[in-house]
Amino acid sequence: MRLNKTIAFATLLTQLVFGQNNTTIIRNLDPVSEEYTFPEIQTAPKTKIGEKINIFLQLHYLQHLPGVFKKTPFEKVSYNSPENQGGTYLFYGWTKEDTPPNVLSLTMSTEFSGAYIEGYETHENYDLRTGNYLLVTDIIRSEKHTSLAQQVNTMVKKEITAFLSETKKNLAEIDSISQRELFDRYQEQIELYENCLSDYTEYQLGDFDYYFTKNQLHLLRGRCSSHVNRAVDDLYQFDLPFSYADLLPLLSDYGKNVLYDTPIKNYNSAQPIGKMFKGKIGNNAVTFVLPNINYDNSLTITYWYDKYKKPIECHGTFKDNNFYFREQSADDFSGLIGIIEADWNNGTIKGVWINHKTKKEYPIVLMTY
Template identity: 25%
Template sequence: MTIPIKALLSVNLRFLTLLLSVHLVPAAIAAAPSGPIVVKAITYKGSLPYAESGDARRDARINNRIFLDMVEQPAPARYSDRIKESKEQDGLQGSSDFSFSVLRNDDRVLALEVDAEGCGAYCENYSRQYNFDATTGRSIAASDIFTPAGGAALLKRNLTKRMVEYRRAIAGLNKDATAYRKKHRITTPWPQPRPDTKQDEEELRIASTIAMYEDCLESMPDSGKYYRLTEIPLRIDGESITFLYGRCSNHAMRALDDVGDQKVAYKNADLAPYFTAYGKYLMMNGPQAAPRVDPYRQILKGRVGQAAITLHLSERYSDDSLSGIYFYDKYRKPIALSGRVTGDVIELTESESSDTLKPLIRATIQGDKLEGLWIGDKTLNFRAAP
């Protein structure tokens, strides 16, 4: 029997369609973006952000990153669980009065800012910035979005801008002091000592503030050498990125410091020469690109033996030290870690353990994954990955 060519082509076309549906549709589904992220408020010593999108793994990365950092507890597994106050700890150095702002929330970036009051030897307000890849929930650092050369150039520009701010503040104070002497008919030019050797409270305030700012200026070039791109907080919104620097003054001199925290802002368009491909993807709607691969600053999932765990590592600091925190998913009790990195091997000790020999994690870094051993009263396999 002879099969007509038209019928044969029809069969082959149907077979090809079926083949494509089997092999390509799952890939398309896998590549499809997750739903939008909704940021809700959880009441706990004020209000903390909680991300929900239907993508449980992405949501957990975002929420655990914030909660482990701000209150040293795992985020609630579900929004309805809320957060239970720990009997053993009272949050990070007694932090309270939490509030937050959503700075950006679109298909590429979720950016949040959390404000709080922290109390140790004294109480002080502070803020933390949390920037996430909206597709994966991965934390974003400055070193992810700026090239090494671009980051170094920006840090240099930032230092210049910050020093200019101090110099302007000093010039303004000298102008105020000159006007003050003129108003009080003191003929001795500022800043020469007055012939009566007196210095009232206003002149003392001005002189003390100028001395503080001059000390800041003197120390800034040296301190700038030790700033690493990964350690500088970024405030990201829809159109700009702001580098944030803490004030130069200590707590005792804070009342004199009108410069305070410093901010250096840039429009995204002006940062194009400094961005990595991943930075252009996130900040300028560029083509999709992957971030650099390492395990630091991320929420990792893994196992100790057969027990499921969640792990968060800090940045790898300039002396190769680092800290972390992990918990067993079943018990959700945070365990503090401290350690260091040698070559591609990371060692983390359960720093607050009461055991004579504190349990130790020794693992090899493989890209953004860790694989090795948990060594305690027994030795168990350990692994963790995004």
């Protein structure tokens, strides 16, 4: 099932979202061009919410904190820019989905140019009451993660199987000489989807991309094709919609609160993932961002000293409410700089940052921001 959604350049310079006790304004980040149309969020009177969402967005896509750049906010992802540290990214536009009042769901039209050019859409989802990431693993009860993922995997395989059967039927009905081009296309499609089924990886719930609309959660499964055979992939990305009504028995208390405004004591999710934290390492003020976690408990976090605002990536694990991260040198050649060991407990992260060379320990205390 192809996700047919066209995002025009600068379709709307401003969108207003009215939520509970807060107004959200979404504009294009300056400077705007056909190649760089990127959302910037403002919220009032709770300005912190917009601040957090902009940090999440710009750190992930533009590789810097808001306002921290030399000439342009796109310099680290622009072609031929001296600040570029990898491939080139283009941002052709964005749309805001029509969602329940507590939800912000953005679709980004992006293109990456590295070894080859690849266009794709990404989806960003936030709780508009907190500015935190809105994670599908938070809104679905943990004991229902596996069954929902299995349901989606089954639906995808059923769609591939049906298309494969129809394509084989079509192939048998055409002439391989007079309709050679179509004949070859059918053969390529059969090979593509047979390989896709034979090598099918069972996604877990956290593996799916997703976005929210007014009455549905859409779970997305990546396409079967690679860049080289993308042209024959008629199924492309799989978009599986689930109505909130059908999901109601699977929703966590937090999920019901986000989508239906049912009463809850604390509408922050129970896990630290998808959140931002502020606190100190030793005597130095720091900010931490924990975007997501993999099913093997591995994750990458970003933190920075508030005085310098230079993002530092750390790779590690989160298991049994315990964090373990390794901080490498920025050039990846100078080796290990430090180790973070900390525990998560009721909205607080406490632990130590250990200097690898001197073994000196600096206390870490972080609170949910």
